[in-house]
Amino acid sequence: MRLFCRTGTLHHARRVFASVAVAATVLSTAACTIDNNGGHGDDQPAAEKSSVEFQSNVKDGDTDVAVADLITVSSSEKLGDVSLTNDAGKQVKGTLSEDGKKWTAKEKLGYGRSYELKAKSEDKSYDASFTTQSPASQTSAALSPLYGSTVGIGQSISFHFDTPITDRKAVQKLIDIETTPKVEGAFYWISSTSLRWRPEEYWKPGTKVHVKANFYGEDLGDGVYGQEDREASFTIGDAMRAVVDDAAKTMTIYKNGKVVQTMPVSNGRDGGRWATPNGIYQVGDQYEKLLMDSETFGYSHEDGGYRTDVKYATQLSYSGVYIHAAPWSVWAQGKQNTSHGCVNVSDANAKWVYDNMKRGDIVEVKNSTGSTFDGHDGLGDWNIPWSTWSKGNADK
Template structure:
């Protein structure tokens, strides 16, 4: 009887040892994997499109550093690591050899470095459109100044470009883009700038597809400041100009404007250019030298252009007798040399000059005519259809 009991105990003990947990000291550990790095561009690739967004993925580990730079080291492409992927934040330069270096650590604890070399497709100047910006870097402008971007080749994909064209301001200012053509876009505030506003224009257009096999040639970054408010009103019927500076009338000036055959145009105009002295040839406005209305004046002082068609504010000592009582010019606003010099000294690009009293209307795009477009119509001129931003 005793023998049977002991045997049963031994049998039970044997079953327990065979089915219990394994000894940690003798358990085998699965090996951890090394880091695998994959790039979106093949090593040795040539003619890589300039609008390629380069990515790097790291599997079975973590990327710690990725650099993408031209082979000569003169330019780098910024990027950001999120999760297992690094993504470039910029497009590529044409016809450029690049070196892509990725570094990370695998789950096995070992460091891995991957190097990829490739070259982008070369582009001719006929395949690149250059963005020129006004105002100029560091310029102080008037409260009516628009941001003007001019392209030397047409932009067919306006929306793709506009998404990368940013205007920011301090204080924040509501405004929007308006495309006059495939070659020109303007940004203006909903109402005149507040004096003292600091404005930044950032065009991230380098290598952005413009359509038709054309790409953006360059980014642009321009900062400018809005100066004090100078707003003038030219009353063509009363033959006078009232000049307000920061909202206060500073001077009322007798003037002569366009005669019955050459009416000055009604509307809100912007000072586009300033010249202490300029030659004025009527031929540049389409008047033939045989025309009775032809003129060729040299050394006209204190001239400020307000239309493409040739309207200026300027000194006109030859018409002083008519200033304040008759319109005898070919469309320009003439005043005494003293008054013209005073106005010239107070004015800058972007100042506002509003014309009233004339039966002739200002044509669209005959100068910087942005303020003659209603805000609703202005928003419709955006390639993004009415998206207004607080700059």
């Protein structure tokens, strides 16, 4: 009889162990002896039984086996050959414990595949054929920053999912963040598809960060399963911070607390929807050349929008605010605001920003006639107060 548990449609119990005992009984032969007194010979004692017992977290015939847990097989005696092979003939590599009695797969199994597990110990064997779960829906998550990158002191850790997440707590529990030196931080969802983690204060230069997200094989809500795990290590670089003072029409740039550059600017036109919002921005993508089209941000050309090629564009928001070269407004830079919301600078100054600032650096805009930059925009995380951020919103 096979015994296994199933919870829900795709949740096969992960800790069910099959136990198989195989015993070899040696038949003993009794020899008769006749003593001088005519007594009967004593029966020989029965040979001691020897047995090998196997244990595994899969059994022959199992279906919907969860892929999040690594397959194991163990024996009461040292294992011999062990193989785990999928339906395409690929063998899954594994490792033996120090005592040679337990084998553990090195990788998680694929969704919707068939496998055969074979193990030998002495002259006994264990054989289990099984199939893994096939989720009806999967979601992929993009992790930022990228592996090996050096980023600014304002960089948030970002996960962007291609499907709305309904079990936010489940997702957060699957993410491990390690920092050297130790830094406390908190998660916050800026949308149903975008999760962020940041510390209370800006990172200290030189901090090392490692992120591991074990999404694969896990239910992230309403039967939507993680499509893959994500992992990255990155370093916090020099503290680069730019302050755009709209009243003075200047941008002053600090490196590790010292002024390294000051340049005139022309910001978004005063008093209307084009005014550059006040607040804290994280540097995002950077482009040597970029076609800027207001229609991608919801402003039609007929309604005063634009379609313009620019050079040395440094992204400050998802809603279209950039620092970029604007040779057509050099006459106004340092004097008045003429842009549609971007920070206009000269070609040379735009190239300096492009060459010297990096993803995650901080740009602060102050004294503008505009509103406050929305913390849910995508690069405005630091505009959400820590008192709000630290409480999280996984319950929403």
